[in-house]
Amino acid sequence: MEADLLYQRVAQHYRSAIRSGLMPAGERMPSVRSLTRLHQVSLSTALQACRRLEDEGLLEARPRSGYFVRPPRRTSIAPAAEPDVRRAPDPAQFVGIHDRVSAFVATGELQPVSFDFGATYAEPGIYPGEALKAAAIRVLRRQPELLVRPVSPAGELALRTAIARRALDGGLHLSPDEITITHGCIEALNVALRAVAQPGDVVAVESPTYFGLLQVLESLGLRALEIPTSPHTGLSIEALELAFETQPGIKAVVASPDFQNPLGCVMPDADKARLVALCERRRVPLIEDDTYGMLGDDDTPLKPLKAWDTTGNVIRCVSLRKTVAPGLRLGWVSGGRLHARIQMLKYAQSRANEALGQLTMAEFLGSSAYDRHVARLRRQIKHQRERVAEAIAAWFPPGTRLSLPRGGMLLWVELPPGCGAHALFEAGMRYGIRTVPGTLFSNTHRYDHFLRISCGYTVTHETEQALRLLGGLCTAK
Amino acid sequence: MEADLLYQRVAQHYRSAIRSGLMPAGERMPSVRSLTRLHQVSLSTALQACRRLEDEGLLEARPRSGYFVRPPRRTSIAPAAEPDVRRAPDPAQFVGIHDRVSAFVATGELQPVSFDFGATYAEPGIYPGEALKAAAIRVLRRQPELLVRPVSPAGELALRTAIARRALDGGLHLSPDEITITHGCIEALNVALRAVAQPGDVVAVESPTYFGLLQVLESLGLRALEIPTSPHTGLSIEALELAFETQPGIKAVVASPDFQNPLGCVMPDADKARLVALCERRRVPLIEDDTYGMLGDDDTPLKPLKAWDTTGNVIRCVSLRKTVAPGLRLGWVSGGRLHARIQMLKYAQSRANEALGQLTMAEFLGSSAYDRHVARLRRQIKHQRERVAEAIAAWFPPGTRLSLPRGGMLLWVELPPGCGAHALFEAGMRYGIRTVPGTLFSNTHRYDHFLRISCGYTVTHETEQALRLLGGLCTAK
Ligand SMILES: Cc1ncc(COP(=O)(O)O)c(C=O)c1O
Ligand SMILES: Cc1ncc(COP(=O)(O)O)c(C=O)c1O
Numbered sequence: 001m002e003a004d005l006l007y008q009r010v011a012q013h014y015r016s017a018i019r020s021g022l023m024p025a026g027e028r029m030p031s032v033r034s035l036t037r038l039h040q041v042s043l044s045t046a047l048q049a050c051r052r053l054e055d056e057g058l059l060e061a062r063p064r065s066g067y068f069v070r071p072p073r074r075t076s077i078a079p080a081a082e083p084d085v086r087r088a089p090d091p092a093q094f095v096g097i098h099d100r101v102s103a104f105v106a107t108g109e110l111q112p113v114s115f116d117f118g119a120t121y122a123e124p125g126i127y128p129g130e131a132l133k134a135a136a137i138r139v140l141r142r143q144p145e146l147l148v149r150p151v152s153p154a155g156e157l158a159l160r161t162a163i164a165r166r167a168l169d170g171g172l173h174l175s176p177d178e179i180t181i182t183h184g185c186i187e188a189l190n191v192a193l194r195a196v197a198q199p200g201d202v203v204a205v206e207s208p209t210y211f212g213l214l215q216v217l218e219s220l221g222l223r224a225l226e227i228p229t230s231p232h233t234g235l236s237i238e239a240l241e242l243a244f245e246t247q248p249g250i251k252a253v254v255a256s257p258d259f260q261n262p263l264g265c266v267m268p269d270a271d272k273a274r275l276v277a278l279c280e281r282r283r284v285p286l287i288e289d290d291t292y293g294m295l296g297d298d299d300t301p302l303k304p305l306k307a308w309d310t311t312g313n314v315i316r317c318v319s320l321r322k323t324v325a326p327g328l329r330l331g332w333v334s335g336g337r338l339h340a341r342i343q344m345l346k347y348a349q350s351r352a353n354e355a356l357g358q359l360t361m362a363e364f365l366g367s368s369a370y371d372r373h374v375a376r377l378r379r380q381i382k383h384q385r386e387r388v389a390e391a392i393a394a395w396f397p398p399g400t401r402l403s404l405p406r407g408g409m410l411l412w413v414e415l416p417p418g419c420g421a422h423a424l425f426e427a428g429m430r431y432g433i434r435t436v437p438g439t440l441f442s443n444t445h446r447y448d449h450f451l452r453i454s455c456g457y458t459v460t461h462e463t464e465q466a467l468r469l470l471g472g473l474c475t476a477k
Numbered sequence: 478m479e480a481d482l483l484y485q486r487v488a489q490h491y492r493s494a495i496r497s498g499l500m501p502a503g504e505r506m507p508s509v510r511s512l513t514r515l516h517q518v519s520l521s522t523a524l525q526a527c528r529r530l531e532d533e534g535l536l537e538a539r540p541r542s543g544y545f546v547r548p549p550r551r552t553s554i555a556p557a558a559e560p561d562v563r564r565a566p567d568p569a570q571f572v573g574i575h576d577r578v579s580a581f582v583a584t585g586e587l588q589p590v591s592f593d594f595g596a597t598y599a600e601p602g603i604y605p606g607e608a609l610k611a612a613a614i615r616v617l618r619r620q621p622e623l624l625v626r627p628v629s630p631a632g633e634l635a636l637r638t639a640i641a642r643r644a645l646d647g648g649l650h651l652s653p654d655e656i657t658i659t660h661g662c663i664e665a666l667n668v669a670l671r672a673v674a675q676p677g678d679v680v681a682v683e684s685p686t687y688f689g690l691l692q693v694l695e696s697l698g699l700r701a702l703e704i705p706t707s708p709h710t711g712l713s714i715e716a717l718e719l720a721f722e723t724q725p726g727i728k729a730v731v732a733s734p735d736f737q738n739p740l741g742c743v744m745p746d747a748d749k750a751r752l753v754a755l756c757e758r759r760r761v762p763l764i765e766d767d768t769y770g771m772l773g774d775d776d777t778p779l780k781p782l783k784a785w786d787t788t789g790n791v792i793r794c795v796s797l798r799k800t801v802a803p804g805l806r807l808g809w810v811s812g813g814r815l816h817a818r819i820q821m822l823k824y825a826q827s828r829a830n831e832a833l834g835q836l837t838m839a840e841f842l843g844s845s846a847y848d849r850h851v852a853r854l855r856r857q858i859k860h861q862r863e864r865v866a867e868a869i870a871a872w873f874p875p876g877t878r879l880s881l882p883r884g885g886m887l888l889w890v891e892l893p894p895g896c897g898a899h900a901l902f903e904a905g906m907r908y909g910i911r912t913v914p915g916t917l918f919s920n921t922h923r924y925d926h927f928l929r930i931s932c933g934y935t936v937t938h939e940t941e942q943a944l945r946l947l948g949g950l951c952t953a954k
Contacts, residue, residue, distance in 0.1 A: 098821050105630065119627070127625035133617050136624065136833070140610050147613065147804040147837070148604035150596070153582065183660060183827040190826050198698070199676055212825075219825040221675070327624040329831050344575050348689075348696040349667050350660040350827060354806050356613070357831060360624070 114432035185319035208441035264405030296407035312336030395471035591909035662796035685918035711744035741882030773884030789813030872948035
């Protein structure tokens with residue numbers, strides 16, 4: 001039998017023992033050495049099995065004493081509630097989202113942050129820093145004039161080709177010519193929106209949605225029409241249909257179907273197909289924000305909205321930052337039938353990106369190190385997500401609601417009645433615990449008792465204690 | 478006497494001999510060895526004097542035979558004509574500048590370019606490629622997590638500090654907090670314009686002006702009001718005053734006072750002061766585009782418009798690409814009283830720039846290698862500019878007009894009646910000679926018989942022959 005089947009067999013043995021309750025929480029696992037005897041496997045196979053169960057949150061390692069069964073997740077936490085899809089949407093121009101975000105950022109800068117549950121990327125150590133650094137140095141050595149030679153207006157072909165190849169996995173056939181490299185997903189969203197809407201126009205967005213999108217809308221003078229969005233299945237197609245019927249002049253729809261920020265939800269394939277068809281029928285461009293789509297627990301890649309697009313009505317905006325390199329400002333846009341206009345807007349706005357970052361990213365995307373990195377990243381954030389969710393379930397007051405997403409690093413926590421998110425955010429900050437209050441994710445006050453808690457950072461005993469403290473601050477109020 | 482005074486004394490001796498005609502074209506200079514004897518100087522001083530005269534275009538070195546007096550410039554070429562400052566301006570929205578620019582770019586991509594008189598940067602070899610590469614590698618080694626650590630929202634303090642220090646030379650006191658790093662000057666212009674104008678608004682610009690600015694205006698839905706601009710002293714303050722009086726609702730003025738693109742003119746200090754005061758009095762924000770300001774022949778730095786700004790009405794947009802690194806997309810903006818809004822727009826549009834390029838640039842700007850590089854770059858492009866201008870004077874048909882700028886790398890050539898710039902551009906392209914037709918620099922047809930010829934590239938005998946050919950194509954039409 002092959003080595004990796006062997007370790008899986010061992011892991012499965014104890015997994016079912018733990019799940020069935022045969023091995024209760026706190027029980028000591030047989031030592032790695034005894035596992036080799038019991039299961040006739042090598043030391044490394046035995047260790048691999050234990051590590052796997054640790055990754056899955058079933059075991060925990062205690063220094064110098066071996067592995068122990070972890071306390072089970074409190075399953076009593078209620079899942080997030082579904083929105084009322086029949087509520088009448090109200091197009092509102094953001095006035096003040098900048099101020100709100102600035103105030104939020106400023107608070108974070110005034111106080112030292114010890115526990116950052118506000119970040120939307122994993123901790124730097126998880127990313128392939130060494131490999132990217134080495135690639136950058138190789139690129140510079142190979143092309144010593146890179147920093148003094150004018151950039152190519154179309155962006156680096158090597159990167160566009162690597163992206164097109166990788167997109168095949170998600171069921172997307174794009175040629176490198178249909179891809180324009182941008183300064184992150186945020187620039188992609190900017191040019192996409194500028195291509196389809198004028199100041200004063202209405203754009204339909206998910207509710208709640210990423211505050212960065214709301215800032216872009218405000219800065220472009222666009223009005224956000226917030227469409228009810230399920231914490232489990234994403235944007236409500238029903239509610240969007242209703243909006244099209246009752247609100248004339250919607251100029252675009254922006255949706256983030258996979259591991260939406262802040263909900264963490266994933267739109268089912270059937271809904272993705274319906275959404276693409278609906279926007280096409282209405283002739284309203286559909287802007288897809290894919291920032292976290294690669295971060296699913298599952299190995300099967302999620303199909304982007306663009307994969308259902310047959311007419312070029314979908315504008316796909318992607319970030320490479322959360323998956324590969326938070327320090328490189330790289331994203332891309334594929335604009336369908338509006339691609340030429342989008343490309344022109346990108347050129348007029350900031351010209352092409354620098355070559356160095358693009359070529360560095362191209363090297364990494366083109367190598368198998370990328371696959372290994374993504375697999376590791378997924379496992380790690382899944383593990384962290386589960387441990388943070390457990391801590392919330394264990395320590396937040398009764399009435400707290402939360403659904404565990406199947407990927408990404410964001411948890412959207414509904415606080416019990418009477419507990420305001422902004423107050424809790426501020427209280428947490430006094431202890432160096434940063435979260436993001438729900439107030440930032442909507443123009444309405446609908447999410448004033450929600451908190452976004454990210455789990456990009458390694459979860460230690462101290463992390464759990466910080467969440468315990470935060471839960472306590474919540475009750476105290 | 479100090480060494481550099483010595484070489485100047487020797488140089489001056491022969492300079493006046495050549496200028497007075499005492500040493501006619503073609504005459505051989507005394508050998509370097511005999512110069513040491515004749516003037517009692519060292520070999521290196523004698524050589525320095527000859528090199529200096531070569532830089533000035535007075536001598537030319539012939540391999541293995543020494544220095545000779547070069548043929549004099551044809552002084553008969555008429556200087557550029559002054560515009561009619563009393564003509565009534567007509568605010569026009571660009572419809573089609575993108576198409577025109579795209580067609581221009583496409584023509585350049587279809588045919589191989591052997592002689593690029595279209596570039597607005599010098600050739601890569603002139604820039605400090607090695608020093609920047611080494612700095613980038615040092616930065617990466619020092620901060621191995623740089624590519625995987627999130628970027629600082631404010632941009633790198635090290636770069637903003639280095640810029641603030643360098644700005645002191647031009648008489649500007651800026652604190653690093655008043656500086657926002659952008660993706661080149663083009664992004665700076667975008668956020669500056671977005672901060673002061675809405676789609677449909679009128680913005681006063683120089684005529685002719687950089688086509689990239691016209692593209693930005695078109696992409697933002699703004700209308701350009703072209704103000705007559707002197708090829709010698711820049712934007713006509715008189716014409717601008719007239720425009721303020723006759724055209725209500727001008728929302729901003731954009732001017733590029735130093736080595737304007739395409740004219741190459743420099744606004745006199747008195748005009749700069751008047752322009753700043755006029756805009757202040759009218760309460761119309763003044764956007765300064767400083768892309769070539771460091772490239773003057775003279776060592777005395779030019780004072781930017783911002784140096785006269787006492788109320789924060791001037792928004793300064795600067796490019797670092799032409800002076801330091803065409804391959805790094807770095808520029809900056811200092812927005813005066815609108816700085817907070819501009820900073821917010823930059824953040825919403827593309828977030829902060831990546832750290833790597835910024836820290837690399839900061840290292841270089843902070844070193845004395847920067848001063849040496851700029852001095853060398855200035856000498857080199859001055860030399861190239863003069864040789865290209867001479868070739869134009871020698872080989873373009875009678876009736877051609879041209880004024881020689883005191884810096885930068887652009888020559889604005891008025892063709893004789895009957896010679897269309899677009900036809901000449903296309904004819905040149907068939908021989909791999911790229912220029913930029915005047916049609917791109919205005920919404921009117923006022924410059925259809927102008928050609929912008931850049932001299933960023935080393936001038937060889939072949940370059941001169943290419944200009945000779947181009948001049949011939951001009952007559953032939
Ligand atoms: C949903 C969403 N879209 C876009 C972005 C911006 O991505 P980038 O950093 O690539 O510009 C973010 C970043 O947090 C995000 O969460
Ligand atoms: C006058 C002028 N302004 C701005 C720019 C754009 O500068 P950057 O390349 O730094 O974006 C150019 C580039 O050619 C220019 O000539």
